[in-house]
Amino acid sequence: MTDVPDRSAGVVVASVGAITSHGRSAEALWAGVRAGHVSIAPVRRLTMDGYQTTLGGEVTAPCSPGYDYAPGSDARDRTIDYALVAAEEAMAGSGLRVGADIPAERWGVAYGTCHAGWRSAELALREVQEGRTPDWHRYTFVPPHAAAEALSAAFGLKGPAVTVNTACASSAHAIAHALEVIRAGAADAMLVGGSDAFTESAFAGFSSLWLLSAEPTAPYSKDRSGLTLGEGGGMLLLLSRQAAQRTGAPVVAEVLGYGLSADGYHPTAPHPEGEGAARAIRSAMASSGLAPDDVRYINGHGTGTGKNDSAESNAVRAALGEAAAKTSLSSTKSMIGHLLGAAGAVEGIVTVLALRDQVAPPTANFGGTDPQCGLDPVPGTGRPMVLDTALSNNFGFAGANATVAFARPGGPGVPVPAPGADEVVVTGFGVITPAGEGAEALWQAYAAGHRQGVPEDGLRLARVEFDRSAAGTARERRRMDKVSQLAVAASRAALGAAAADGDGDAVAATGVVVGTGIGPMDSGERFTLPVLSQGAQEANPAVFTNTVFNGAAGHVSMALGTRGPTSTLASGHAAGAAALAVAYDMLRAGRAERLLVPAVEAFSPATLDAYRSIPLFGSAAGRRYTLAEAGIALVLERRASAERRGAPIHAVLLGHATASDACGIGRWDPSGDGVERAMRQALRSAGVRPGDVSAVWANAAGLAAADRPERAAVERVFDQVRFETPKRLLGEPAGAGAHLSAVLAIGSWRDGGTHGPVLVNSSSLGGTHTSLVLSPASPALSPASLPGTDSGR
Incomplete structure (x- = not known):
């Protein structure tokens, strides 16, 4: 039978x-x-x-x-x-x-x-x-x-x-x-x-x-x-x-x-x-x-x-x-x-x-x-x-x-069960922010209270400068826009920190899931403006190839030799968190052993003009709110794979959840209901009680319409918890916000902070909220084990 x-x-x-x-x-x-x-x-x-x-x-x-x-x-x-x-x-x-x-x-x-x-x-x-x-x-x-x-x-x-x-x-x-x-x-x-x-x-x-x-x-x-x-x-x-x-x-x-x-x-x-x-x-x-x-x-x-x-x-x-x-x-x-x-x-x-x-x-x-x-x-x-x-x-x-x-309903074929559920761990990361290259530069800027950015025509901006040779040779870089260069440089550093860059088979099996909210807007602008003003004959094919949001993922794959599953998440200012969540689900489902997850953002003139024109970023908000460029890549890996390779394990991603306010484009629920649901569901998925959480690394970046609902939601979920607001100091790196907080949370554990699970919040400007639960690795991290301590590559 x-x-x-x-x-x-x-x-x-x-x-x-x-x-x-x-x-x-x-x-x-x-x-x-x-x-x-x-x-x-x-x-x-x-x-x-x-x-x-x-x-x-x-x-x-x-x-x-x-x-x-x-x-x-x-x-x-x-x-x-x-x-x-x-x-x-x-x-x-x-x-x-x-x-x-x-x-x-x-x-x-x-x-x-x-x-x-x-x-x-x-x-x-x-x-x-x-x-x-x-x-x-x-x-x-x-x-x-x-x-x-x-x-x-x-x-x-x-x-x-x-x-x-x-x-x-x-x-x-x-x-x-x-x-x-x-x-x-x-x-x-x-x-x-x-x-x-x-x-x-x-x-x-x-x-x-x-x-x-x-x-x-x-x-x-x-x-x-x-x-x-x-x-x-x-x-x-x-x-x-x-x-x-x-x-x-x-x-x-x-x-x-x-x-x-x-x-x-x-x-x-x-x-x-x-x-x-x-x-x-x-x-x-x-x-x-x-x-x-x-x-x-x-x-x-x-x-x-x-x-x-x-x-x-x-x-x-x-x-x-x-x-x-x-x-x-x-x-x-x-x-x-x-x-x-x-x-x-x-x-x-x-x-x-x-x-x-x-x-x-x-x-x-x-x-x-x-x-x-x-x-x-x-x-x-x-x-x-x-x-x-x-x-x-x-x-x-x-x-x-x-x-x-x-x-067809009832036809042949059934989903193949995933391999036994395995923990998802962080085995490496590469960090490029306005504070400098490497995780240590970021942590020192935050610990010292150094606010990033300068006022520029109604907005406060924190731009990134970095050694672009990490993205490839001069000839290779000519094919990339700044977003792609950030992605390649940060990903190269992350693979190196995960002790995977010298293993050809491990690199080839690695997938890439990128998060970016602004994406290739600079390339889109540089391609479109001449076409609009002078006609189709001014279309530059070299620029057009970089106008797709997943161009950065493609450049990472071409530069580093990764051939595993690839995707690009573009969920606004929550894009990096969405990429981490998708990568977590794919790893847990056995779709890959290891995924590079870069979150990258860079400005274009028209993008900044757009921010200036939207009432949410009016003059008062513009003084409190800093927009930042960034390129931060995490390596997520199934624990069995990491242990088999002898890779460093810096943190465990225990779970996540995403909830929507369903209020529409550019609108939040002022009650914070969506943020609260995301946090509670993330904690449940991670098997962590609110009282076990040592800190909430908040989405708060200086916009009252978004910050107040989040704070109210945190107060309903937690009786008492440390409330970290790194983006108010270091800037809002749009889709890279969750990555920024994750790196800082690991730095906090390394520097003697409470060794307990943390919750990282990330939200789009239209009320999509993703919460992630991270736990310290065991044994405790030492300063020498933190990727990027000496340099960004």
């Missing part, structure tokens, strides 16, 4: 929603795709002068969502609109009521995007060029996390809110991280997906790389000539199997597993043999209990460029072996274009509906087999096919690869 597989820990898709050039619903998307209908046409909303093409998969359906995310302003952003419209359909389709069927605190958001609100940035920058003052709301739409916080507020979702920005693989990564959130028991339901809207910068950038096709894209064809850009959004509602059974929610498909990997090869081109992509495919199958013969259909990345299509085909053959000859590989992009950060979600929806209706989606515009591709592209229209499982591939700039495995 065959054993019945245990699916109790499964995650299911309850409903989906989409808005694309095929129309304003997931069913309209599916009907168009199934029929092989091509909705790629001349773009009407943008002036298309100077590009390689005038074509795109443009959304023409009405896209005004029901939720007003900018009350008092007429400014809107299409990327946010697309996310909300798709979410409205997905939420309605589930039939579930937030609060009644599933508590709001158990319902989260995982969102992926490539360009986020960059169209709002373009409009604001053009107005500045013309001597006008932009509506300050436009600046609040630009960060990737703005849409996630709008989604949380629109539906009252108070659970974890996570934003991923891994270029064209962003929303596939969002699905992967949401899967881990549910499996870890941190949420019962996750609204997951992504969106992107057309920008002048995207058309100019892809044109500058000579990647756009003058005709609708023809993936996998011998006559393919490039990709077609598309826009829109897709959302999937994921539930734990138990929640679906308890609520009677519909079950459209199951999410079995995923695979993530880094190419470490080139900023834009894939490895020609698809080596990194093949590892992602193998990992997705391994985590899902699937054999190659189980996979009959793959929804391909299929961009229509010469290098991508052949590399993906090679990856499928390498991962599936002889079974690849019986596997169909088709491209949804042939009909709606490449939706960039939304592609993973929208193509995931197509895959789910293919399983539902037992139809393999086609590749349109197919003009004949290219021997370098050679797999079955399902040309023309959809093909009836018995489909028990299917994979969806998405590969992004900077070598970020993602594959998600889906199954």
Whole structure:
């Protein structure tokens, strides 16, 4: 008798929603795709002068969502609109009521995007060029996390809110991280997906790389000539199997597993043999209990460029072996274009509906087999096919690869149980801050009470100066912006401190999870301003490759040789904390033995102008509040791996939690309820009582609207606890705040502070709160054991 597989820990898709050039619903998307209908046409909303093409998969359906995310302003952003419209359909389709069927605190958001609100940035920058003052709301739409916080507020979702920005693989990564959130028991339901809207910068950038096709894209064809850009959004509602059974929610498909990997090869081109992509495919199958013969259909990345299509085909053959000859590989992009950060979600929806209706989606515009591709592209229209499982591939700039495995309800394959739960420890770190290079310089500045930064035109700023040779040779550094240089230099120091830099196998197996809130805004500004003022002919391809948020992660992988799972979290000022939380979940789930987690931030002129224009940072707040640049990298590792290598262990990450205020973009709950929930849940996940905590390393940075609620929440959770506020002295390093506090907490233990667990708080400016619980390592640390005591590298 065959054993019945245990699916109790499964995650299911309850409903989906989409808005694309095929129309304003997931069913309209599916009907168009199934029929092989091509909705790629001349773009009407943008002036298309100077590009390689005038074509795109443009959304023409009405896209005004029901939720007003900018009350008092007429400014809107299409990327946010697309996310909300798709979410409205997905939420309605589930039939579930937030609060009644599933508590709001158990319902989260995982969102992926490539360009986020960059169209709002373009409009604001053009107005500045013309001597006008932009509506300050436009600046609040630009960060990737703005849409996630709008989604949380629109539906009252108070659970974890996570934003991923891994270029064209962003929303596939969002699905992967949401899967881990549910499996870890941190949420019962996750609204997951992504969106992107057309920008002048995207058309100019892809044109500058000579990647756009003058005709609708023809993936996998011998006559393919490039990709077609598309826009829109897709959302999937994921539930734990138990929640679906308890609520009677519909079950459209199951999410079995995923695979993530880094190419470490080139900023834009894939490895020609698809080596990194093949590892992602193998990992997705391994985590899902699937054999190659189980996979009959793959929804391909299929961009229509010469290098991508052949590399993906090679990856499928390498991962599936002889079974690849019986596997169909088709491209949804042939009909709606490449939706960039939304592609993973929208193509995931197509895959789910293919399983539902037992139809393999086609590749349109197919003009004949290219021997370098050679797999079955399902040309023309959809093909009836018995489909028990299917994979969806998405590969992004900077070598970020993602594959998600889906199954029909009750189909073969089940999630493979994670290896025995193991502690997650900190084995090294590299520190670059305005106080200097190395952890000791940071600790001395804090212990001595040296306030960092100087006033600059209404803001107090603390800039970073460092030895850039740690990022590579002069030639290597020319390809990097400052954010990437900080990431590489800090990561190199962290690997050295973790005693892993001399072990080639250990480095290759290491993954990279970056946190950044501001991200590559300097590169985005330097690329966009000439395009806006002088036209597409001024687009600089060397700069464009650094405009993706995960560019820093790609440079770390290329410079250091890491090939493990990679992701980039862009959850605003809580991005570094989100990266640590995601890394913790991946390590606990056995997705890696070791992860480098850099948090990096650097300023650009327009970014600082945006901060100045937002009322929250008015003159009084500007005097109390310091914005700081930083590059801080931690090495997180499973304890068994660290002990096997004889690596130093400096701290233990015991647990974490994230909660949302669900108040909207740039708004906090003044009661501090979200902060309180994050702290209490983090303590529970860590198995630590409030009375055991020796200190709270606070988010407080000098903004009363954020600081007061946190202090009130701390006083409700703890009878009495030491309250450390390092950012008021050293500056707010945006997404690197949690890393700053973690390094200082370890320094405090080393210098004789109370040897007990600490709680680290980090919050975005829109009420997403992440709390982490750190414990000292045993035995007690000595000064000589602290990474970076002598230097920053």
